[in-house]
Amino acid sequence: MQSMQSFGLKNQFLMAMPHLEDPNFAGTLSYLCDHDEKGTMGVIVNRPMELTLDALFEQLDLDGNESPHRNAPVYFGGPVHKDRGFILHRGDSDAWDSSIQVTEDIALTTSMDMLQALAVGEGPEKFLVCLGCAGWESGLLEVELVENAWLTVEGQADILFDTPPEQRLGAAAGILGVDLNLMTREAGHS
Numbered sequence: 001m002q003s004m005q006s007f008g009l010k011n012q013f014l015m016a017m018p019h020l021e022d023p024n025f026a027g028t029l030s031y032l033c034d035h036d037e038k039g040t041m042g043v044i045v046n047r048p049m050e051l052t053l054d055a056l057f058e059q060l061d062l063d064g065n066e067s068p069h070r071n072a073p074v075y076f077g078g079p080v081h082k083d084r085g086f087i088l089h090r091g092d093s094d095a096w097d098s099s100i101q102v103t104e105d106i107a108l109t110t111s112m113d114m115l116q117a118l119a120v121g122e123g124p125e126k127f128l129v130c131l132g133c134a135g136w137e138s139g140l141l142e143v144e145l146v147e148n149a150w151l152t153v154e155g156q157a158d159i160l161f162d163t164p165p166e167q168r169l170g171a172a173a174g175i176l177g178v179d180l181n182l183m184t185r186e187a188g189h190s
Helices: 053-059 112-119 140-146 157-162 165-175
Strands: 012-016 029-036 039-044 048-052 073-076 080-090 099-101 106-109 127-137 150-154
Touching: 012 165, 029 165, 039 073, 039 140, 048 053, 053 073, 053 112, 080 112, 080 157, 112 127, 127 140, 127 157, 140 150, 150 165, 157 165
Parallel strands: 073 127
Antiparallel strands: 012 029, 012 150, 029 039, 039 127, 048 073, 080 106, 080 127, 099 106
């Protein structure tokens, strides 16, 4: 049996409540990849940037001209380590240099070998490339949850990889039967 400490918030969607005004997180859906005594880490999955993988391959001197993934968007993953790539993908982490397995089916890889594979049309079929990540020091996200800044629900691969980015937040809220558009910007406590 897992303790709460080790289970925590890993593999959870984190939905920004309408009253959350931090420009980094307003209107975002994040996917939490790691949660331990040091804190929580995830990536924002509904903010595609103007940047495509083609431009990223070019910046990194990778020849991605033939890659079927060239036109895939790169996402703003969060305000931490904005110059680093975080690739959320289906499958296991064993094939890649620097990965963590989030669930049996979802992993997060931060190593260049995956970008090199994507540039030549290899690598995982389902993936999101994010620049930057979101991080909270130990206990901080828990405080924000108590303050009603966020809603959480268990993550689902189909929302991450098969739902258009602009529909992901609503789809995640829909798991809870919640329509964020109907919520007021005022936090209420009963």
